[in-house]
Amino acid sequence: MLELQDISLKLGGKTVIRQVSLQAQPGELCVILGPNGAGKSSLLQLMSGYRQPDSGQVSLAGKPLTGQGPASLARQRAVVEQHPALPAGWRVSELIATGAYQTRAMVSDSIWQQVLVLSDTASLQNRTLDSLSGGEAQRVHLARALLQLLVSSSLERYLLLDEATSALDFAIADAMVARLHHIAGSLGIGIVAVMHDLNLALRHADRVLLLRDGVAVASGKTAEVMDKQQLEAIYGVALAELTSPDAQVRAFVPRTSD
Amino acid sequence: MSRTLHVCLLLLAALLLTGLGSLLHGSGISLYALLHPSTLPLLESQLLWQLRLPRLLMAACSGMLLGCAGSAVQARFRNPLAEPGLLGIYSGAALVAALALSLNAGLMAVSLAGFAGSVLALCLLRTLAGQASGTRLLLAGVAISTLLASLLTLLITTLPDGALRSVTFWLMGSYAGAQWQQVGLMLLATPLVWLGLFRHWHLLNALQLGEATAFHLGFDVRRGSWLIVLLASIAAGVVVASCGMIGFVGLLAPHLARLLLGSDARRLMLAAPLFGAWLTVGADWLARSLLAPAELPVGVITSLLGAPFFLWLLRHAKDEHA
Numbered sequence: 001m002l003e004l005q006d007i008s009l010k011l012g013g014k015t016v017i018r019q020v021s022l023q024a025q026p027g028e029l030c031v032i033l034g035p036n037g038a039g040k041s042s043l044l045q046l047m048s049g050y051r052q053p054d055s056g057q058v059s060l061a062g063k064p065l066t067g068q069g070p071a072s073l074a075r076q077r078a079v080v081e082q083h084p085a086l087p088a089g090w091r092v093s094e095l096i097a098t099g100a101y102q103t104r105a106m107v108s109d110s111i112w113q114q115v116l117v118l119s120d121t122a123s124l125q126n127r128t129l130d131s132l133s134g135g136e137a138q139r140v141h142l143a144r145a146l147l148q149l150l151v152s153s154s155l156e157r158y159l160l161l162d163e164a165t166s167a168l169d170f171a172i173a174d175a176m177v178a179r180l181h182h183i184a185g186s187l188g189i190g191i192v193a194v195m196h197d198l199n200l201a202l203r204h205a206d207r208v209l210l211l212r213d214g215v216a217v218a219s220g221k222t223a224e225v226m227d228k229q230q231l232e233a234i235y236g237v238a239l240a241e242l243t244s245p246d247a248q249v250r251a252f253v254p255r256t257s258d
Numbered sequence: 259m260s261r262t263l264h265v266c267l268l269l270l271a272a273l274l275l276t277g278l279g280s281l282l283h284g285s286g287i288s289l290y291a292l293l294h295p296s297t298l299p300l301l302e303s304q305l306l307w308q309l310r311l312p313r314l315l316m317a318a319c320s321g322m323l324l325g326c327a328g329s330a331v332q333a334r335f336r337n338p339l340a341e342p343g344l345l346g347i348y349s350g351a352a353l354v355a356a357l358a359l360s361l362n363a364g365l366m367a368v369s370l371a372g373f374a375g376s377v378l379a380l381c382l383l384r385t386l387a388g389q390a391s392g393t394r395l396l397l398a399g400v401a402i403s404t405l406l407a408s409l410l411t412l413l414i415t416t417l418p419d420g421a422l423r424s425v426t427f428w429l430m431g432s433y434a435g436a437q438w439q440q441v442g443l444m445l446l447a448t449p450l451v452w453l454g455l456f457r458h459w460h461l462l463n464a465l466q467l468g469e470a471t472a473f474h475l476g477f478d479v480r481r482g483s484w485l486i487v488l489l490a491s492i493a494a495g496v497v498v499a500s501c502g503m504i505g506f507v508g509l510l511a512p513h514l515a516r517l518l519l520g521s522d523a524r525r526l527m528l529a530a531p532l533f534g535a536w537l538t539v540g541a542d543w544l545a546r547s548l549l550a551p552a553e554l555p556v557g558v559i560t561s562l563l564g565a566p567f568f569l570w571l572l573r574h575a576k577d578e579h580a
Binding site (some may be wrong): 070073078079094095148193 | 336434450466471474476478520
């Protein structure tokens with residue numbers, strides 16, 4: 001379990017995370033939602049070990065992150081950042097291969113193919129990074145992170161995604177998150193994803209954390225947390241809640257003010 | 259990897275041919291005599307062993323070291339315009355070496371002083387940059403470089419004519435008067451620096467993805483960064499201490515290698531040193547023969563050829579940050 005216990009973080013003298021607790025389970029998709037500036041990315045940086053909290057504790061599989069070296073962390077979690085770099089002159093396959101740098105082991109063909117299929121990057125692997133669209137670049141970095149986890153022998157593994165589907169069109173984003181959810185279930189990988197798309201979270205997330213001004217407003221099972229009044233209060237906008245005739249699909253749509 | 263092998267073999271052949279040309283041109287020594295050195299008359303033998311060969315080896319080693327250092331610094335700072343000079347290493351070495359020259363020190367003492375200057379600049383960088391590892395480290399290097407260069411200018415303005423000429427010539431870079439002790443130091447430093455950097459090609463690649471991603475991939479970014487800066491500084495310090503400022507090679511060699519083989523640090527670390535050596539050996543040959551019997555400073559040749567070529571590269575190669 002990836003667990004945050006009452007963590008707080010100050011950046012530039014301002015408290016950006018205030019006593020947030022969260023438990024992300026292996027095999028589940030946990031989504032962090034909140035308006036811009038709510039502290040979602042900072043929270044993910046704390047979960048990855050890139051930043052240390054000013055108070056509270058982050059632990060992974062029962063062990064505090066503090067004191068674990070980068071190599072140990074890399075075997076247990078992989079991260080896709082909000083704006084990942086695309087160095088000029090690199091081929092896609094070279095970037096994906098960086099995911100296996102820590103183990104230094106030869107990547108078996110079956111794992112490589114699995115990564116390409118899961119991330120839908122098989123057709124991209126011989127292209128150069130500077131020829132990719134924003135969405136393609138996100139898929140390539142996702143492939144890199146998946147490879148990092150699939151070559152790891154760690155018992156508990158987590159994938160941390162910071163708006164990693166923001167540049168994908170809605171159909172690809174939906175298919176990708178569905179696939180990730182399936183990976184989480186079948187491989188026992190826990191996924192924590194920062195998202196802006198409420199409906200993507202509503203459709204696929206097992207758990208949701210609602211964050212506003214660095215404070216956890218609500219946290220729990222998706223159906224319980226994704227409440228219209230709660231979301232309206234957090235985003236400061238009136239929402240319409242739509243339900244399909246067969247009641248299988250729910251969606252939130254902003255009401256126009258005029 | 260086969261393309262890398264082909265390019266490296268081609269570069270090695272070009273380097274050997276250029277080196278051979280530089281060694282024999284105008285010496286009166288035939289290729290046959292070179293292969294059978296016992297047949298050489300005393301004068302030609304001394305020319306070969308005391309002048310031409312140490313000079314050739316010094317040129318090749320300095321090019322390799324600058325190629326290594328340039329590739330490492332560019333990867334570390336994710337900046338294609340970065341070179342070891344930006345860290346203040348050149349200025350530190352130049353200042354202390356110029357001080358030694360102004361005190362009429364011998365060539366070996368000047369080299370040692372130059373190396374001490376580069377170490378001094380590195381210590382200054384370590385102290386002033388503190389825990390910084392990215393852009394702040396680079397900016398601290400630029401500030402130190404500017405400060406030390408100003409002190410050097412101040413020193414130069416106070417020198418008498420004779421010392422001024424030797425300091426100026428040395429600052430422009432030259433392999434003239436290469437001694438075996440200096441060559442020995444470079445022959446030791448070159449493989450050590452190259453191996454040290456080549457062993458960390460994973461880290462150099464990861465750093466090109468940014469510090470956060472490198473950390474997420476499992477690298478100790480702060481420690482690794484300082485190791486790379488240290489090795490690049492040793493390379494640059496050894497070069498400046500032995501043969502003065504050889505401009506543009508540290509910038510140009512990695513770019514040429516990247517143009518042919520892409521940005522993968524493993525390939526760059528193989529090809530850039532060979533490109534660097536080819537450039538310096540070729541430049542030295544030109545410096546010696548263009549206005550023979552007079553000799554030009556080799557740094558002038560590398561800059562004269564390097565700057566327009568670099569501009570051409572910028573114009574015709576793909577924009578790296580597009």
